[in-house]
Amino acid sequence: MRYFFESVVEKKEKGYMIQIPFNVWEVCKQRDVIQAEVVLDNQVIECELLPIEKGNYEIHIPDGVAVNVELGVVHKILLHITGSLIRMDQNSPYSFENPIRKIDSMNVIIQSEDGLCGQACVAMLAGITIAEVISVMDCREWQATMGRMISALNYYGIDHSDVIHYTEGRDTVLPRCCILMEKMGRYCHYLVHFDGKYYDSNLGVLEEYDMSKLLGYLEIKC
Numbered sequence: 186m187r188y189f190f191e192s193v194v195e196k197k198e199k200g201y202m203i204q205i206p207f208n209v210w211e212v213c214k215q216r217d218v219i220q221a222e223v224v225l226d227n228q229v230i231e232c233e234l235l236p237i238e239k240g241n242y243e244i245h246i247p248d249g250v251a252v253n254v255e256l257g258v259v260h261k262i263l264l265h266i267t268g269s270l271i272r273m274d275q276n277s278p279y280s281f282e283n284p285i286r287k288i289d290s291m292n293v294i295i296q297s298e299d300g301l302c303g304q305a306c307v308a309m310l311a312g313i314t315i316a317e318v319i320s321v322m323d324c325r326e327w328q329a330t331m332g333r334m335i336s337a338l339n340y341y342g343i344d345h346s347d348v349i350h351y352t353e354g355r356d357t358v359l360p361r362c363c364i365l366m367e368k369m370g371r372y373c374h375y376l377v378h379f380d381g382k383y384y385d386s387n388l389g390v391l392e393e394y395d396m397s398k399l400l401g402y403l404e405i406k407c
Contacts, residue, residue, distance in 0.1 A: 186265075186266060186335065186349065187264065187265045187266075187347055187349070188205075188212070188265075188266070188348065189262070189350045190207075190246075190262055191259050191353075192205070192206065192207075192262050193256070193257055193258060193260065194225075194254050194255070194256050194258055194367045195257070195323075196251075196256060199245060199246060200245055200246070200247075200248055201251030201254070201256075202244065202246070202248075203223070203225075203260075204243055206351050206400075207351060207401070208239075209234060209242045210239075211330040211331060211332070211373065212266075212330060212332045213266050213332065219233065219234040220232075220233060220234075220267070221264060222265040223246070223265070224262070224263040225246070225254065226253075226260065227297065231247075232244050232246055232247070233245045244256060244262075244264065245246070249321040263348070268336065277339075277342070278339045279341050279342030280342045281342050281344045283342055285311045285312065285341040285342055285343070286311065288343070288362060288405065291309060291362075291377060291379040291382075292309065292312075292384075293389055293390050294314075294315060294384075295386055295387070296387065297315070299327075300325075300326030300327035301315055301319075301329070301386065302329070302374050302375045302385075302386045302387065303322075303329025303330070303334050304318045304319055304322060304324075305375075305386035306375045306386070307322070307334055307337045307341070309384055309386075310343055310362075310364075310377065310405060311343060318343075321335045321341075322336075327356065327372055331364075331373070332362060334364065336389055336407070338405075343405060344405070344407075346403060346405075348404055349401055349402070349403050350384060350401050350403075350404075351400060352399050352400070353401070354398070354399060355396075356396055356398070357396065357402075359378050359402060360378075360402075361407065362380075362407045363402040363405055364376075364403045365402050366401050366402065366403075367398045367400055378394070387392070
């Protein structure tokens with residue numbers, strides 16, 4: 186999976202580092218030092234993700250490469266972490282060519298208890314119940330990470346971008362359909378944007394959304 190965000194390159198004791206604006210444990214099943222690739226200033230660079238604490242990581246850029254990178258200014262970063270998704274699409278009856286449904290409308294699903302917003306988003310997109318999604322994702326309350334949601338989308342044949350865009354509260358133009366992530370304490374809250382409306386499993390259908398709360402989004406192709 187690839188992750189798009191903006192960050193700065195800083196010189197630290199360990200070398201040239203880039204702060205990652207999301208919790209890597211929430212989207213990647215790997216821990217400790219993680220091998221990855223990053224596109225920086227149109228260069229594809231092999232790098233390592235070094236843990237700081239509790240799923241927070243920094244990208245370590247090799248000294249020879251970073252010498253030509255301007256420090257302290259915002260760069261557009263495209264990070265590729267291989268093997269970052271949990272596979273749950275084996276033996277699926279669906280595919281991107283034969284999805285569970287064509288997404289041409291959206292009905293809101295209100296979660297029956299807190300902590301099921303990720304499962305509710307997949308259920309809204311697939312047109313099924315939260316219980317059915319839980320059986321596929323094999324996770325309960327507060328356990329739905331973006332990685333698990335993407336794997337569930339793959340299972341149901343719901344096509345999506347291969348890049349998660351991290352906007353971190355900046356103004357942005359959303360695609361027609363996408364899953365939104367907003368930070369909520371220790372966790373992320375997820376909701377669906379479709380045709381200019383916002384489908385929140387806590388609040389129902391919203392006509393407006395405060396973009397300053399938005400951490401990022403994944404485009405759903407429809």
